[in-house]
Amino acid sequence: MEGARQRQDQLTKPRGSLGRLEELAIRLAGITGHVRPRFPSKAVIVLAADHGVVEEGVSAYPQAVTAQMVGNILAGGAAINVLARGAGARVVVADLGVAALLPDDARLIQKKIGHGTRNMARGPALSANEALEAIRVGAEIVEGEVDRGLDLVATGDMGIGNTTASSAIVAAIASWAPAEVTGRGTGVDEAGWRRKVAAIERALEINRPDPRDPLGVLAKVGGYEIAGLVGVILEGAARRIPVIVDGFISGTAALVATELCPAARDYLIAAHSSVEVGHRMILEQLELVPLLNLDLRLGEGTGAAMAMHLIDAAAALLDEMATFAEAGVSQRAETTVAEFKSPLS
């Protein structure tokens, strides 16, 4: 970071004039351990799973959409495909717990641990072993990508009902009231929102998750894809690969990951500020300032894919710009009032 900072100050621009891109480049140097890091090999890891709590009428879309959207992503037609193509990133899709049997497809990583979670409003969504297994699968997917040269990873999710699980996790860990951390997800109406809050309240009442036990919280009111993203984040951080955290679901996974391992926080880059109210609370808690604010509420890793452009830009500026010496440009004059004789004075 010190080397990157020194180089930053020799580049042909007023010191600090590239604002947050300068800080970002210096952080990227710290994460990777390289003074001039670059990120040619990028992946968005999209983990898919279903949620038993949809029985409570918490989502605007039917559960079948999770499997349908996995198909859409595999076919290249989803928002994340478009944005990842634009950012030069590959999309890695894994089934960690979709309720439907998905067709055999070589492009899909088949790691189904269960057919959706159990309904957390009636009991624990996952067992502790299931949650741990999902974390392990997430970490393994990153390992596989590292073998393919990965140097920048983004988190993505697909799962009808997963904003309900995420709100429950955030409420449990941060001891916030469910109504405060619950948004409209894919767009439930007022009655749906009330059902969603009620389901979270029941889930917390029945399961009594302990805020000091993040794994327990993840199992009791979480989901397969959220736990998998915890694994993606921890493995990425451990490998010194910058982890771009997408929106609310990914942010919830980041919250759990940093509860498990506080040092992981420094390897995270917050992509954007989602419309979901709980996401802003997570970002404040993690003291991460998002790069973008585009009122997104889609998930899939869409915000993270767009943030890749800014990460590439920050790294390219640090790496490619000419220094004052190389370009023969005069540095800042340390002027004093006395040096200037105003023609009017």
Place this chain on the structure above:
Amino acid sequence: MEGARQRQDQLTKPRGSLGRLEELAIRLAGITGHVRPRFPSKAVIVLAADHGVVEEGVSAYPQAVTAQMVGNILAGGAAINVLARGAGARVVVADLGVAALLPDDARLIQKKIGHGTRNMARGPALSANEALEAIRVGAEIVEGEVDRGLDLVATGDMGIGNTTASSAIVAAIASWAPAEVTGRGTGVDEAGWRRKVAAIERALEINRPDPRDPLGVLAKVGGYEIAGLVGVILEGAARRIPVIVDGFISGTAALVATELCPAARDYLIAAHSSVEVGHRMILEQLELVPLLNLDLRLGEGTGAAMAMHLIDAAAALLDEMATFAEAGVSQRAETTVAEFKSPLS
């Protein structure tokens, strides 16, 4: 715009979930007149010129830096080169009024109208004819690029002293106090900032620009590159090419352009929110919400080049995403409370 909106609502995502990117894509359709616009041919137009007001000690850098930085941009070592390369845009550099004689270079558009402006603290910076000539040159540069297939244009500037001229223009047009619209530019210290405000106050006192005469304001307290950017903006808008407005200098040109022709406003996309206080006031005045907020204060078109990624993303999403029908994905269920029988009730 109506066609783009209809398509937007058929794409495989919850309606509105791509937030500002959806609105942006619809605006791009309106600007270009195409339901699915794309932008393969992009240019950042960087206009360079000097400012006589630097005699007053208003800048942290010596005037020679303008010419040196033009050389740096031509050699490909400046921030704008790095960012334009990343965005797939060409950099078009023109000398409209640099105080030094620049070496012959086929890559430089030589359109010098004068050797820097006159010191606006002592009299008019430009004559009305010089300002008009600069506008004409800016428009001609866009015409030339249109002949090369241009379909997305960004504004950029290079000129030591040009935040002083921009603050004077904004103060004159919007009747704001100079101290309110004056920032630190490339980074003057407190004494430098006071000299800068004093120079603007003297310029307004001596030249008495009329806020109802934007051309007069542009001549009296403006600059060659700022006037040139007015031409770039007006010609871009007239050709139905989206114009990405960079930071404070470009924003000042946009303010003048929309005073001359209010309809031009709808063709402008605000790239980012600069650190310069006057820039935020311009954006409010123009009712433009910037895409990025990265605390930049560099100019050159750097923020605009980065905004190109978001514009490409918005257009690609509208163009490339699958529709619900194409992907076989279920649409939103219009659920009612009655449809859901909670297993707990």
